[in-house]
Amino acid sequence: MKEITSRFGKDVLYSIEDFPKDASVFVTSAACMSVTSDWLSVITASAKSGVKFVGSAEEANILVVLGCQVTDLAVLNDVRLMESLHEQYPEKELFVGGCLAYRFDITLPDFVKRIEVQRVLGVELSKESNKLLKWQKPFWVKGKLGKEELSNGNLFRDMYMLKIGAGCHGKCKYCTIRDTRGEGYEMEAEGQVEEFLNHMDKEGVVIISDSPTVKQIKDWCGIAKQYGKSISFRNVEPLVTLACEEELMDLAKAGLLKIYHCPIQSNNPELLAIMNRSASSTLDAIKVMDELRVAGTKVATNIIIDYVADGKEYKNMDMDWLNEHFDYWSWNPYFDGNWNRAKAEERFEKYLG
DSSP: OEEEEETTEEEEEBOGGGSOTTOEEEEEEOSOHHHHHHHHHHHHTHHHHOOEEOSSTTTOSEEEEEEOOSSHHHHHHHHHHHHHHHHHOTTSEEEEEEGGGGOTTSOOOTTEEEBOOOOOTTOOOOHHHHHHEEEOOOTTOOSSOOOSTTSTTOTTTTSEEEEOEEOOOOOOTTOOHHHHSOSOEEOOGGGGHHHHHHHHTTTOEEEEOSSOOHHHHHHHHHHHHHHTOOEEEOSOOHHHHHHTHHHHHHHHHTTOEEEEEOOOBOSOHHHHHHTTOOHHHHHHHHHHHHHHHHTTOEEEEEEEESOEETTEEOOOOOHHHHHHHOSEEEEEEOOOSOOOHHHHHHHHHHHHO
16 A cells, blocks of 8 residues: 555555455456456466455455546446445445546545556466456447457457557647556567467457557567467557558568557547647558558557537547548547546436437
8 A cells, every 4th residue: 555646646556465365356347458458467467466366246355446537438437337336245345446546636436445557567368367357348339249350349359468568658638648557668579479379379469558669569560470470459659650661561461460450539630739649640650551451451540529629629530531441440539637527427428328
């Protein structure tokens, strides 16, 4: 247990080391793959740590909700999940992890404690860990989650998550990674080749990091090409995409680049500049992804909608244009970072009611 201070204020963060030795822990995730894979590494290594993880809330005396705060809709979904669990199991201790744990400016229910980033580096995730962690269905998906690879909310979910790092050096206006993802790190690709090969022909592998670097993308393109194994990348920024164009195109033409995800956020140069993102790099990266798509790679992205700055409302991206350029895209209504539950309830009804 320690007190942390950031631009979001100050609060106490717990660790699994603070749990009682006889604790039974159930983890459920409404967060991204980067956060979730961190906890899967902890669950995989739990035999050595002594912490007992279980596959249901009924079996546990400690519940951990991995939360997201990229939009107020995500925060509201996290809070509702915590409230539901507390209502069902009022006697159990409840913690929130993931990025939401570090948003000290967001008031959480008084029955919830915050837990810091938990991860074990260099661990090959076990199938057992996936059975012990429960993924929440994406809150924006109505009805059942589709089984198809590119169905809404299902991108990469059935692939093996090969975690190569964490953290980001970017300064995008809407992003909080520097404050919410703990200490950054990068794994050396050569040390994870065996892990890659162990899962390539089973689930398929997606490379996971908050923001993969140029060196990491080039290294993994080289490894995939060397062994003739298909690979997918998630959350690769436009600048990195451009720097790795040659390697990515070479891999795509060889039929080894399965899915490539690059968050463009917008194709409006003025809006990108406001977000502290390079408009020229973004537009050029879109051209690269067009070429990857021609070569047979499925391309995916994220966009921000309903952006308002200085009283000016910016037009949303054209859906036909998105469908023309991407095989999969997801949207986030812009969140100014100021949490207001009543407003979030209204926005949730507007977008998802």
